[in-house]
Amino acid sequence: MKLLVTGGAGFIGSAVVRQAIAQGHHVVNLDALTYAACLENVASVADDPAYVFEHADIRDRAALDRIFATHKPDAVMHLAAESHVDRSIDGPGDFIETNITGTYHLLEAARAYWTAQDRPQRFRFHHISTDEVFGSLGETGQFTEETPYDPRSPYSASKAASDHLVCAWHETYGLPIVMTNCSNNYGPYHFPEKLIPVVILNALAGKDIPVYGQGLNVRDWLYVEDHADALLTVLQKGALGRSYNIGGENEVKNVDIVRMICAILDTKIPKKTQYADQIRFVTDRPGHDLRYAIDPTRIATELGWRPSVTLEEGLKKTVQWYLDNEDWWRALQDREGVGKRIGKG
Structure with missing residues (x-):
């Protein structure tokens, strides 16, 4: 297939690009190269004849129309998004513009292209979202695909809105879509403002390791390369108009994952x-969801997919990757917000 991957220079997007190329697909990587993007993430495939990079913003409809007309993709994998909750608390406007308005422009460009191509049955628009749209769980229960939406942050609210737009374009216009909602990702190339890379890099630097509140918030951790494999599986095997929750089957309290690292x-x-002596508990961020947990039954039973990397194995691989790739993360240290406490409200 020829895939148009938006946000392909980001953390999850670049994993999708690398894995898609490895599986023999052709990839057009569309990325605006905002603060969290890094072309080094796809350097291993940059010279592959099956790879093309397009520097463009999903809010630019003219650029989108040109890219669709030029490359004629068989499918869109939409990963481009503002994704850091802390940043959404301090500056929600970028999240509205990119995650909602940008998704709208991409849907319209995809619909125009699909219609001009006589609505090919093979075309797919795969929207990649988050479990945070479902809100916060108590000590028991799991998110399913039928869980009512209950976003609690500007980030999750903007992603919830984009999910609804995608579903509406399917129901109203017949655009052939599939959708996925994933749990917390981790692994190589994780931008160093998120929890796991912050822990690794602060520990190595001898700095305080900040943990919100008492570190009792629970997350389900998904190794990014497992996630990329799941996304490509859903794209090729998922039922049209259907959503699939993707989890790592690894529920852990934040303080415990910090101690594991x-x-x-x-x-x-x-x-x-x-290194655990460097842990410092800091004031919790506003609206911090207590617990996320994914019920992965649908993707397992319908598509035969389950995660292959255990949390212990994935954390060891991730820590080793950061130890082996100091040049990569050193180059990002001066970018806005890296290494600083943001999202104080």
Whole structure:
């Protein structure tokens, strides 16, 4: 297939690009190269004849029309989004513009292209979203595809809106869509403002390791390369108009995952004191959801997909990747907001 991947220079998008190329697909990577994007993420495939990069913004309808007309993709995988909750608290406008308005322009460009091509049955618009649109769970229960939406942050509200737009374009115009909602991703190339890379890099630098509140918030962690595999599976096998929740089957409290990373570093780069001694509990961010948990039954039973990387294995691989790729993360240290507490409200 020829895939148009939006946000393909970002964390999850670049994993999709690399894996799609490895599977023999042709990829057009459309990215605006905002602060969290990095072309080094796709350097391993940049010279592949099956790869093309388009520097464009999903809010630019003229650019989208040109890209569709030029490359004639068989499918769209829409990953471009503002995604950091803390940033959405301090500056929600960018999230509205990119996640809602940008998705609208992409849907309209895709619909115009699909209509001009006589509505080919093979075409797919795959919208990639988050479990955060479902809100916050208590100590029990899991999110299913039928869980009512209950977003609690500007980020999750903007993603919920984009999900609804995609579903509406399917119901109203017949645009052939599939949709996925994933749990927290981690792994190589994770931009160093998110929890796991912050823990690794602060620990190595001898800095405080900040943990919100008492670290009791629970997340389901999904290794990014597993996620990329799941996304390509849904694109090719998922039923039209259907959504699929993708989870890692790894529910852990934030403070526990921080301690797991510290223990790995104690083994790999031992020092006189333990890395966990650097943990500092900080004021919680506003509207911090207590718990997310994914019920992955649908994707497992209908498409035969389950995660292959355990949390312990994935964390070891992730820590080692950051130890081996200092040039990559050093180059990002001066970007806006990296290493600083944001989202204070």
